[in-house]
Amino acid sequence: MSESTTPAALQVRGLRKAYQDVVAVDGLDLEVRRGECFGLLGPNGAGKTTTIEICEGLTTPDSGDVEVLGMRWSTQAMALRQRLGIQLQDTQLSDKLTVFETVRLFRSFYHQGPAAAEMIDLMQLGEKRSSRVGSLSGGQKQRLALACALVGAPDLLFLDEPTTGLDPQARRQLWDVIDAFRGEGRTILLTTHYMDEAEKLCDRVAIMDHGRQIALGTPRELVASIGGEHLVEFSVGDKGRALDTETLRHIEGVSDVRLDADTGNVRMQVDELHRAVPALLNEINRQGIPLTELRTHSATLEDVFVALTGRHLRDE
C-alpha cells in the first residue's frame, strides 16, 4: 500500500486541552490519511468536539501539535480555511433565509466550488430551494449544513455528529450523501456516538474515552480484537453467586466471560455460535441453575467499547 508514503491529511500529536475543572483532551495522537474516512467514536463528554474544533482551528490547545493538510493554524489559517469543510455540532443557520440564499452566502466565501444551485441538488434539497430554513425538517437542516460545509469543494471535511437526533431514514439519506463525497477521494473526519454509523462510513475508527484514545483500527479489526464475533448474553436471576463461570470459560470458542453477580447477568464472547450455545445450555443445566433470559447478537463497536471500559457508549 502507498499509505505510508502519502503525507497525512491530519496529524495530531500530544494534544491536551483542559477547562476549569475537566481535562477534555488528554494527550491525544491521531493520524488521518488522505482519502480515508476516519471516525472518532466515544460517549458524551469524551472530548470529541474539543478535539475536532482544535483541528478546525476554532479552539487553541493547551499543548500539542496539529498539522492539517501539511499546514499549521498559526501561520496559514486563511489558506487552510479555503480548503476545509466544516460542520459544527450545534449551529443554527438563520431561519429567515431560504435554502438557496444560505448556500449562496457560504459559497461567496470560497474561491472554488460548485454553484449554489448545484450543491443544493446534490444534497437532494432541490425542492426546498426557496423554502425558509426555519421550515425545514431536522434531516433537511442537517443536509443544508452539509451543503454549506461542502460548497467550497474542501479537501478535508470535518463533521461533528452529523446525524445525531435524526430518524433512521434521514440518517441513511445523509450517509448516502457523505458516501458520495468520499467517492471523490476526499478526506473526512467525523465524530459520532452511533457505532452503526462508524461501521457504515468509516475506514478507520478511534475510540475515545475521557479525552484519550483507547482503541484504533478498522471497525472489523476492532471487533475482532475483543476475541469473538458473537455475543451471548443470559441471565440467571438471583443465582448469580452460585454460577461457576470458570467451567463456562473452558467451553470451546468462548473467549471472555463477564458475570455481574448482583443482577445475575452474564456476557460471553463467542466464535462459533452453533457450537458454543448448546455447550453452554448443557453446562448450565449440569450446574442446575435456571436460565431466565438468553440473547445472542453479532459483536459491534458498542461491544468493543463495553469490553474496553465496562460501560455503554450511550448512557440511556
Next chain:
Amino acid sequence: MSSFADRSLAQLTVVRFREFLREPEAVFWVFLFPILLAAGLGLAFRNRPAEVLKIAAVSREIVAPLRQEKLLDVQALDATAAETALRAGKVALVAEPGSGGAVVYRYDDTNPEGRTARMLADRALQRAAGRIDPVSSSDRLMSEPGSRYIDFLLPGLLGMNLMGSSIWGLAFGVVDARRKKLLKRLIATPMPRYEYLLSFLLSRLAMLVIEVSTLLGFGVLVFHVPVWGSLAGFMALCVLGSLSFSSLGLLIASRARTIEAVSGITNLVMMPMWILSGVFFSSQRFPDIIQPAIHALPLTALINALRANMLQGASLGQLWPEAAVLGAWLVVGFTLALKLFRWR
C-alpha cells in the same frame, strides 16, 4: 466568482437586509411607529384658533360696547340668572353696573379664562369710553412652519429612531448570531471577519435612507415641516449619528450571549437618552448642573444638530461641536468594541 453580487461583502450585506425585512416587528418599530407617533403628537398639539369666552352682562348699556370684542360671547342676563350662570361655570365672568357709572367684574381669579375675560371685557369698555392706548401695538401670530410643536418634534423623533434602529440592529443581530453559534460557524469559513462587521454598517446605511426619507417625507408632506438647512448636511448628520449609535450597538454586543442580556443593556443605555436628550421637550428644562452631561450624550448632539439644520438652516461648519461629540462616541465605541469582541 465573477459578479459583484457574489462577492462575500455584497452577500453578507444583502443577507442582513433580508433578515431585517423578514422580521415584521422590526419593520413596524423602525418604519411605521415613528410615523404614527409623529401623526398622533402632531394632531394632539396642533395650534387651535383662540377660543371665544362666554360672559354675562347685567346692565343693558354695557352689552353693546362689550360685543365689540370678537373674542367675547356676551349674554344679557338679569342679576340672579347671571349669578347662577357664573356659579355653574356657564360664563367665565359677569359684568355689573356699580355706583356712579362704574363697572364691577365678578369672576374666579384662579381660573385663567376668568382672568382673560376680565382683561378683554375691561379693554372693550375702556376703548368704547374713549381711551386711546399710548403705545401702539400689533400682533404677529405664531403658526408659520418652523415654530410649531411638530417642527420641534420631528427632528427629535428622527434622532430617536436612528438611535433605536442602529443600536438594536447591531446588538440584536450580532448576539443572535452568537447565541445560535452562527458566528462560530462563520469564522470557520474563510470569510474575512471585518467584512461581517462592515456588512452591518453598510446595511444600516441603506436602511437609513429609507428610514429617514419616510419619516421626513411624512413630516414635510403632511405637516409642512421645513428643512431650511442643506439636504447634504442633513444626510451627513444622519449618517454620522447612525454610525456612532452602531458603534454603541457593537460595544453592547461585544460580549453578551443572550437576548435577555442584550435587551437589558440596550434599554439601560437608551432610556436616559430618551428622557434627557430632548426628544419631546427641550433638554434645557433640566437643571444647569447636569447640562454638560446631557450635551455629551450622542442623542442630544444629534437632535440639536438636526434641529439647527432643519429649523435654523445651520451649516455643518456651525455644527462642529455636535459633530465632534458624535465622532468621539464613534471612535471610542468602535475601538472598545473591537478590543472586547468575542466571536464565540
